[in-house]
Amino acid sequence: MRESELLSHIANIAAHQPRQYPFVALGPGDDCALVRAPSGDPLLLTVDNVVEGRHFTPETTVDLIARKAIARSISDIAAMGARPLCALAAAVLPTDYPHARELASAIHRWGEFFHCPVVGGDVSSADGPLVISVTVVGTSPETSKDSGSWRPLTRSGARAGDELWLTGPLGASLVSGRHLRFTPRINEGLVAAHSPLVHAMMDLSDGLGRDAARMAEASGVRIVLDSSRLPRTSECRSWLGACRDGEDYELLIAASPELRTRHAGVIPAAAGLTPVPLIGPIGLVSAIDDRHPAECTIFTPDGPQDAASMGWEH
Structure with missing residues (x-):
């Protein structure tokens, strides 16, 4: 059984537990x-x-x-x-x-x-x-001075009209050894969780294409990526590597267009934290319809391609 199939099965089990536990706000x-x-x-x-x-x-x-x-x-x-x-x-x-x-x-x-x-x-x-x-x-940081409007961000909050951003460049994490030396984006995540302009977030472990498709499915939206706008590390030679190599551990963020028009892609600082400049936008979020289900498509020099298969499947 493929990893994605097993994870869907586990989520389905949790959703249909005969006994509900009120203290569980978010399960698998x-x-x-x-x-x-x-x-x-x-x-x-x-x-x-x-x-x-x-x-x-x-x-x-x-x-x-x-x-x-x-x-x-x-x-x-x-x-x-x-x-x-x-x-x-x-x-x-x-x-x-x-x-x-x-x-x-x-x-x-x-x-x-x-x-x-x-x-x-x-x-x-x-x-x-x-x-x-x-x-x-x-x-949460709710008991500290940087509490403010904090709330946990999920991958299911992306909305039609949102734009997609990254906390850093992608690709070649294996050949560069970066997959062993990365630093989790704790400050960036905290600042994003205080901003009302940020609607969804996840880390990129299995590749941008596959993980963005997971955000699209969880949010019930369509995500369209632009290969020409993907930021690449110095070792990454192509947009395809940036999209599928995986183990980048950057954050993928879906945010209101106001983040670009009013703040030039910089998430404003929360109390006690520093502002977070983002890279992008690298894509757009749109509503689903009969022709466009919840999916992730990437526009490339060779035309649109399904991005969901671009990444790791354990």
């Missing part, structure tokens, strides 16, 4: 789950795996493995506009793995680096590749 289908603590405070929950042979190679240093394991889950928290609070880390180590102590130390060190302390976890061993699973809990 977004970058994080959103639950309400008894106090009413929001908690964002996410979990992600890194697997040797898929997310890193046997030659990757322990330090970079640990950094990526922590940063991937924190990126999901950033995609909802929240702050990371703490993490749990679990690992399945290959039998007789010689770097266990070094790995544990590196995971804790990178948690501290990203202000997301590792507060627990689990470890086991098996005859197989190294697998690390990191759960991160995020929270």
Whole structure:
């Protein structure tokens, strides 16, 4: 079964649970789950795996493995506009793995680096590749001076008429090694979550084309990308690489045209935070109809193409 099919099945199970839980504000289908603590405070929950042979190679240093394991889950928290609070880390180590102590130390060190302390976890061993699973809990800044109009952003809020923006260039993350060294866009996400002009947001892990198609489906809209406007890293040679390479961990943002016309593509600063300049717009959001369902199309020199297949399918 393909990853997308399994995820749809899981979301369908959650949507039809016989017992409803009022504290669950958002279940499977977004970058994080959103639950309400008894106090009413929001908690964002996410979990992600890194697997040797898929997310890193046997030659990757322990330090970079640990950094990526922590940063991937924190990126999901950033995609909802929240702050990371703490993490749990679990690992399945290959039998007789010689770097266990070094790995544990590196995971804790990178948690501290990203202000997301590792507060627990689990470890086991098996005859197989190294697998690390990191759960991160995020929270709102509502109790701090930068609370303002904060709300969690989802991928389902894009509206017809919105324009699409990015927090950075895309492409060639694997060949450049950037997929191991990226920094989650925590400040950018927080500022976006305070702006009434921003309607939807997600991080780009599986490729712009595939992830933008997920935003289109979740929002019930059509997304049209312009290949000539895609920002590329210095190592990325084509618009296709920018659209499908994946593991960029930049934020894809759907915002009102006012962000461009009134603020020149810069999200105004929230209290205690700095303004966030964006790159774009790289595309538009339009309403669906009989001829144009919820989909993502990219206009290229060779004509329009379906962008949903441009990216990773696990």
